[in-house]
Amino acid sequence: MGDNSQELFSDPPTSNEMPVFNGVTELVDLVEQLTRRPKWGDTPSEPVSRRESRVRRGLPLLCLIRTQPHDGLLPALGDKLATASPSRIPHAYLRLNEEFGTGTRTRLTDHDPLDHADVEVLRALLLAVAAELSRSVNSRWGRFRFPALFLMTGLMEQDLDELAEPGERTSKLRSWLRQRDITSRLENSLGAATSVPSDGPTWLGWVARALRLLPPLLFAAKVTGRAPGLSGIYRWFLRQPYLSPQIPGDFIGFAERLTAGEWAREDPEQVARLLVNALLEDLRRSYRWRPWQLRGKRRSTYTALLLDNITRANGGYTLLRMINSVRNEIGRFDPLLVISASRKVPPSAVEPGDHTHKPVVYNADKAAVGHGHWRDSLANDRRARRSTAWYLRVLVPGAPTGEQVEELRQTFRPRERYVVPPAPWLVSRTTRVLLVVALAASAAVGAWQWTDHRCGDWGALPWYSLGLTRTVDGCAGVTDGSADIFEPTSGPLQFRQVLDAVLANNREAVQLHADHPDWPYLTLVNMQAFTAADDKADSLTAQREGLEGVAVAQRAQLTTASRTEPIVRVLIANAGRNMLQGPAVAAQLGRMAVSDPSIGGVVGLDMSSKPTQDTIDALTTAGLPMVASTLSADSLVDKNPLYFQVAPQNRREAAFAAEFARNTGAVPHGPGTKVRVYYTADPQDTYSTNLADDVATAFTDRNFVVDKVQYDPAGKDGKPANAAGRDTCGFRGIVYFAGRGVPDFQDFLNGAQQCEVTATYLAGDDVTRYVADTAKRQANKAVPFYYVSFSVANESKAAAGAPEGTNGTTFGLSDQFGFESPDNLASRSLDGHAALSFDATRVLISAARYLAQHDIPITPAGLWREIGLINRATDLADQGNTALAGVTGDIDFGGSLTHHVPQNKAIAMLRVVSGEVVSKVVAACPAEKWCPQDNGR
Numbered sequence: 048m049g050d051n052s053q054e055l056f057s058d059p060p061t062s063n064e065m066p067v068f069n070g071v072t073e074l075v076d077l078v079e080q081l082t083r084r085p086k087w088g089d090t091p092s093e094p095v096s097r098r099e100s101r102v103r104r105g106l107p108l109l110c111l112i113r114t115q116p117h118d119g120l121l122p123a124l125g126d127k128l129a130t131a132s133p134s135r136i137p138h139a140y141l142r143l144n145e146e147f148g149t150g151t152r153t154r155l156t157d158h159d160p161l162d163h164a165d166v167e168v169l170r171a172l173l174l175a176v177a178a179e180l181s182r183s184v185n186s187r188w189g190r191f192r193f194p195a196l197f198l199m200t201g202l203m204e205q206d207l208d209e210l211a212e213p214g215e216r217t218s219k220l221r222s223w224l225r226q227r228d229i230t231s232r233l234e235n236s237l238g239a240a241t242s243v244p245s246d247g248p249t250w251l252g253w254v255a256r257a258l259r260l261l262p263p264l265l266f267a268a269k270v271t272g273r274a275p276g277l278s279g280i281y282r283w284f285l286r287q288p289y290l291s292p293q294i295p296g297d298f299i300g301f302a303e304r305l306t307a308g309e310w311a312r313e314d315p316e317q318v319a320r321l322l323v324n325a326l327l328e329d330l331r332r333s334y335r336w337r338p339w340q341l342r343g344k345r346r347s348t349y350t351a352l353l354l355d356n357i358t359r360a361n362g363g364y365t366l367l368r369m370i371n372s373v374r375n376e377i378g379r380f381d382p383l384l385v386i387s388a389s390r391k392v393p394p395s396a397v398e399p400g401d402h403t404h405k406p407v408v409y410n411a412d413k414a415a416v417g418h419g420h421w422r423d424s425l426a427n428d429r430r431a432r433r434s435t436a437w438y439l440r441v442l443v444p445g446a447p448t449g450e451q452v453e454e455l456r457q458t459f460r461p462r463e464r465y466v467v468p469p470a471p472w473l474v475s476r477t478t479r480v481l482l483v484v485a486l487a488a489s490a491a492v493g494a495w496q497w498t499d500h501r502c503g504d505w506g507a508l509p510w511y512s513l514g515l516t517r518t519v520d521g522c523a524g525v526t527d528g529s530a531d532i533f534e535p536t537s538g539p540l541q542f543r544q545v546l547d548a549v550l551a552n553n554r555e556a557v558q559l560h561a562d563h564p565d566w567p568y569l570t571l572v573n574m575q576a577f578t579a580a581d582d583k584a585d586s587l588t589a590q591r592e593g594l595e596g597v598a599v600a601q602r603a604q605l606t607t608a609s610r611t612e613p614i615v616r617v618l619i620a621n622a623g624r625n626m627l628q629g630p631a632v633a634a635q636l637g638r639m640a641v642s643d644p645s646i647g648g649v650v651g652l653d654m655s656s657k658p659t660q661d662t663i664d665a666l667t668t669a670g671l672p673m674v675a676s677t678l679s680a681d682s683l684v685d686k687n688p689l690y691f692q693v694a695p696q697n698r699r700e701a702a703f704a705a706e707f708a709r710n711t712g713a714v715p716h717g718p719g720t721k722v723r724v725y726y727t728a729d730p731q732d733t734y735s736t737n738l739a740d741d742v743a744t745a746f747t748d749r750n751f752v753v754d755k756v757q758y759d760p761a762g763k764d765g766k767p768a769n770a771a772g773r774d775t776c777g778f779r780g781i782v783y784f785a786g787r788g789v790p791d792f793q794d795f796l797n798g799a800q801q802c803e804v805t806a807t808y809l810a811g812d813d814v815t816r817y818v819a820d821t822a823k824r825q826a827n828k829a830v831p832f833y834y835v836s837f838s839v840a841n842e843s844k845a846a847a848g849a850p851e852g853t854n855g856t857t858f859g860l861s862d863q864f865g866f867e868s869p870d871n872l873a874s875r876s877l878d879g880h881a882a883l884s885f886d887a888t889r890v891l892i893s894a895a896r897y898l899a900q901h902d903i904p905i906t907p908a909g910l911w912r913e914i915g916l917i918n919r920a921t922d923l924a925d926q927g928n929t930a931l932a933g934v935t936g937d938i939d940f941g942g943s944l945t946h947h948v949p950q951n952k953a954i955a956m957l958r959v960v961s962g963e964v965v966s967k968v969v970a971a972c973p974a975e976k977w978c979p980q981d982n983g984r
Contacts, residue, residue: 055171055361057144065123066116067455068444070411074111077414078124079465081106081384082136082348086468089334089380105374106349106384107421107439108367110393112408116446121355121388128351131465134187138351139179141172145390148360161315161365168362169319169369170200173326176352188345191333194280195325201227202305220303225266272298283328288376289321290314320376323369327381334382346382347468354387364393371437375429392440399442408440417441502530513618513639520623521578523632525639527553532577532621533591538584541866542591548598548863549617555605556616567613567899570645571891572636572671573597573884574620574629574662576653585823586789589816589880593651593676594619595867596884599859604892613895613905616645622662625731626653629662637669640907647895647910648672650887655680655697655734663687672911674890676883677837679812680737684947689907691914693886693938694812694837695952695981697734701741702979703954704783704809704835705749707970710977713833713956714781714807721754721780722746723806725795727787728757728765738785738811751781760791772798775806782806784832788816793823800829808832815879818957818964825962833969836955838879838935858885858934879935886933890914893931915944941982951981 065071089104113120125140148168177193185191205223207216268274272281281298290313292301303309310318334346357363367387371394374381392399392406399408409417421439428436447455502515502522515524521534528550533542560568573594579586597617604615620636622629640646649666652659652675660683666673667689675683675692679700684690695703708714708722724746726739743753756774759765766774768786772795775782784795792814799808814834818824860881861867867881894913895905903909917931917940931938936953940946955971957964972978 054144055147055168056175057142057356059122059140059142059355060119062119063122063126064119065127066120066446067452068117068411068447069451069455070414070444071455073414074411074441074443075124075127077418078109078127078351078384078386080415081109081418082128082351082465083468084347084349084382086347086470089382104380105425105437106382107418108370108437109384109386110367110438110440111386111388111443112390112392112399112440113388113443114390114445117443120443121353121386124386125353127465129184131348131467134467135184136348136351136465136467137180137185137187137191137346138353139176139185140353140355141175141179142355143172143357143361143363145356145358145361147358161319163311163315165362165365166315166318166322169365170203170322172362172366173322174200177326177329180350180352185350189333191330191350193326193329195283195328196322198227198280198284199305199322199325202302203307203310205306206308207303207306208308216303217299220306221270221299224270224299224302228266228269270298272301287321287324287328289317289324319365319369320373323366324373324377327370327373327377327383330383331379331381345470347470349382349384351384351386354385357387357389357393359396363387363389364396367438368394368434371434374437375432378429393438394434406435406440408442411441411443414441515621518623518628518631520625520627521621523578523621523623523628525572525618525620525632525635527616527618532619533584533587534578534621535582535584538587541864542584542587544864544866545591545594545598546619549594549601549619552598552601552605553616556601556614559605559608559614560616563608563614566608566610567895567905568616568645569613569647569892569895569905570616570618570643571597571647571888572618572620572649573651573888574622574632574636574649574653575651576624576626577619577621578624580625581790585820586816588819589677589789590653592819592880593884595860595864596676596881596886597650597888599863599881600885600888600892602863603859611896611900613892613899615892618646620649622653622658626656626658626662629658630665633662633665633669633671636666636671640669640671644906646671647905647907648674648891650674650891651676651884652678654678654732655683655737657731657733659683660733663690666690670907672891672907672914674887674914676887677812677880678734679837680733681741682733682737687947688944689911691890691940691947693883693890693933693935693949693952695954696948697738697741697811698745699952699979699981700812700835700954701738701745702981703956703972704742705745705751706975706977706979707833707956708746708751708781708809709749710975711970713958713969714809716751716781718750720751721778722751722783723775723778723780724753724755724783724785725758725771726755726785727791728759732787734813735786742783742785742811746781746783758786758791758795760787768792768794769798771795773801775799775808776802778806780806782808784808784810784814786811786813788814788818789820789823792817793827796827796830796832800827804830810834812837818959819880824959824964827959828962831958831960833956833958836879836957837953838882838955858882860885882934886931886935886938889933890917890931890938893917912944915940915946918943951978 065075111120121140121142125138128136128138173196177191177196180191181193183190205220207219265277269277269279270281272278272285275282278298284301285292285298290301290304294301304313330350354363354366357367359365367385370383370385387393391397392408395406397406417439425436502517502524513525513527515522515526515530515532522532526532528546531543531546533546559566575590575593577587577590601615601617604612608614620632622632636646636649649671650673652662652673655678659678663673663683664687667687670689672689673691675690675694677694678692679694679697681696681698683692708716722742724739724742727735729735739755743755746753756771757765758768758771760768768791776799784792786792786795788810792810808830810832812835815836818834891910891914894910894917897913898905898909917938936949938949938952940948941950951973953972956969958969959965
């Protein structure tokens with residue numbers, strides 16, 4: 048975009064005090080007059096004939112030619128617009144760099160044709176204008192939106208050159224358009240709202256399916272650009288005059304011409320005019336009056352754009368020229384008042400005193416007279432398509448001296464504050480409030496009914512039984528599998544298959560309980576964060592696999608249900624994005640348990656974080672025991688007597704990693720070997736901070752030199768994960784990533800692979816979430832890394848000390864879910880979430896089985912007691928050897944009610960090379976001689 052050594056924009060002057068000069072009052076008054084919008088329509092305020100007023104309708108390009116002492120003129124005008132009474136006049140101030148493109152972008156005359164570099168500069172300038180106008184300070188009467196401009200600039204960034212086949216290009220472009228279209232959100236909403244209860248009528252299911260077809264059909268019709276009232280902005284693109292949009296015939300074809308690599312083949316002048324017209328069209332729509340949208344009519348002032356230091360090279364002259372051309376050719380009113388400031392007279396860039404070109408320039412004290420002359424000649428100038436038809440050029444004189452300064456200040460001060468006229472009473476705030484109250488009163492009954500059934504769950508009130516509630520963190524609540532609890536709902540088909548499997552199992556469980564009411568009956572809850580933190584469905588792979596493990600354990604139990612084998616029903620609870628709604632959902636489960644005594648406990652849980660800790664506290668208050676599948680933070684077992692976990696703690700993971708580094712040849716080590724531990728700066732993330740502390744302690748105790756480094760996932764108060772990855776460039780030591788696998792680790796690797804890999808990379812167990820996503824994992828080919836896993840398959844099991852035959856390929860995962868391949872060691876089964884959830888579920892079932900075999904009622908309190916007594920050897924005569932042979936290793940709580948973590952739980956180190964998981968396990972405990980001992984906690 049021009050000379051890369053120079054920035055397009057520069058900082059505004061430090062002072063925004065209005066400079067004084069002869070004519071300052073007249074100029075300030077003219078700006079106020081030009082920003083005022085008539086109460087009805089957009090015609091000139093003075094009485095003229097209807098026909099003439101339509102021709103004379105428009106706002107000038109007010110070009111101020113000023114000298115160095117008046118650099119603060121435009122900032123001062125911007126300050127007056129910002130401090131208008133009673134509200135701000137919407138405007139944007141941009142100060143361009145006068146030196147931008149100097150020597151490389153010289154334009155001899157304003158008639159020189161544009162080139163593609165000019166278009167790039169213009170695009171950057173227009174995006175900056177849109178960004179400024181869309182700020183919240185300008186949104187008193189509604190935020191300015193720029194769908195046409197953003198659609199075009201977005202298309203200009205879409206690179207389709209890598210796709211050779213036309214069909215592939217069209218498919219990718221259509222997919223991109225659909226993702227950003229409102230019908231995509233409609234599809235997500237309908238997908239949740241049309242979920243039919245398990246006992247619902249058949250016809251309701253057909254209606255739901257028909258409604259789900261509506262968004263794709265609407266988009267298909269909309270994107271043609273030919274559907275009046277539906278195609279919207281797509282239709283506008285096909286009906287505007289630039290770039291012959293009818294070629295090749297529909298919007299998709301025209302959009303392809305605007306993509307990266309294609310728009311450069313078009314006429315730059317036409318592309319530039321289309322960009323400017325898109326911005327002006329967006330502003331027109333913001334001011335358009337519609338019966339159902341009074342916001343546009345509420346605006347009683349026009350929008351101002353203040354462009355400082357415009358030149359031929361920095362895009363300022365180009366923007367004025369394009370606006371002039373578009374207004375001449377389109378003939379439609381746009382509500383944009385452009386005020387520019389420059390050293391020379393646009394568009395010819397001549398000196399103010401140049402008599403050769405004879406530009407019409409008015410002195411500042413004659414600004415109002417000049418506006419009248421401009422307005423009277425506008426109709427003829429537009430018909431003649433003059434290149435200066437919309438220019439109103441005003442010369443700002445030099446700074447006054449002596450007593451003239453004080454005299455001018457006294458004259459100007461009474462006029463210091465602009466006044467914004469009130470809106471017409473018909474669209475006033477009072478009228479709108481009364482209208483809204485009337486509509487709200489008439490629709491009250493339907494509104495509360497819809498609220499009760501939001502999120503697509505047609506169950507009873509979600510506060511006391513099954514049901515989902517839409518919150519800022521997603522659709523939180525409890526379902527039996529009938530509602531699509533994964534968010535976003537547009538995920539792979541496997542998500543729905545898992546929910547359908549749970550729903551089918553639950554129907555069978557309910558039927559078995561009805562047929563055999565005397566058989567033991569247990570309802571357990573799988574609680575996870577089923578709303579993706581980054582709003583990407585692929586990020587929920589681990590949650591899906593966790594639910595798979597629960598479903599497999601449920602299926603196995605249903606086949607053996609009897610008088611001594613409990614029937615198992617599973618509920619699915621979404622704790623919201625990052626578990627933030629966990630306490631509320633826990634309270635909901637507590638209320639449900641009062642009316643449904645079969646609810647015995649909770650398995651799963653997600654992320655060792657402050658919200659998860661709050662959720663555990665709330666579940667403890669509700670009296671429900673918990674068995675976490677993947678949580679590992681050391682502090683979770685403190686002060687939570689009802690909490691158990693099947694995964695080892697961070698301290699064992701850290702000790703294992705340190706011993707691995709010291710005792711194997713996989714990692715270079717020696718006295719003084721440096722270790723750099725990266726962890727998140729998020730104070731809510733208990734897991735990352737705790738693991739980093741444990742890793743630092745473990746490696747330090749083994750004579751490594753440890754340095755802890757924070758990164759900020761949000762990139763606000765510190766370096767983002769990508770920058771942290773770049774920091775490892777040239778580092779010759781061990782890098783231990785103790786942050787989140789999704790999305791932080793991917794960003795971390797993206798930064799690390801920008802240079803030669805010299806460090807050895809190790810990662811914590813949460814990186815298994817990243818490994819679980821095949822697409823993300825295979826995107827990293829450059830950086831090999833080791834990672835800790837709490838569960839692996841086949842050969843890994845023997846090495847990890849688990850009993851033979853208890854591995855990820857034999858516990859029934861692929862039998863129930865065919866898409867999980869048991870033969871592919873690089874598949875997602877290596878991440879261990881399904882196996883860990885399977886084991887956590889079996890812990891609760893084993894406790895319930897013991898109660899049933901001894902004719903003890905299955906209650907949360909009874910389950911809590913029996914979980915703590917699961918151990919390899921005990922002195923309790925009535926218990927015997929009750930250690931659970933889990934698929935992730937033996938689960939032994941030591942036979943003590945005070946222990947909540949398994950003793951010497953299996954743990955392994957795996958490796959990823961060129962984006963693929965190496966099938967052979969690098970190391971595993973407790974099989975290795977150097978394995979650290981852990982007596983649980």
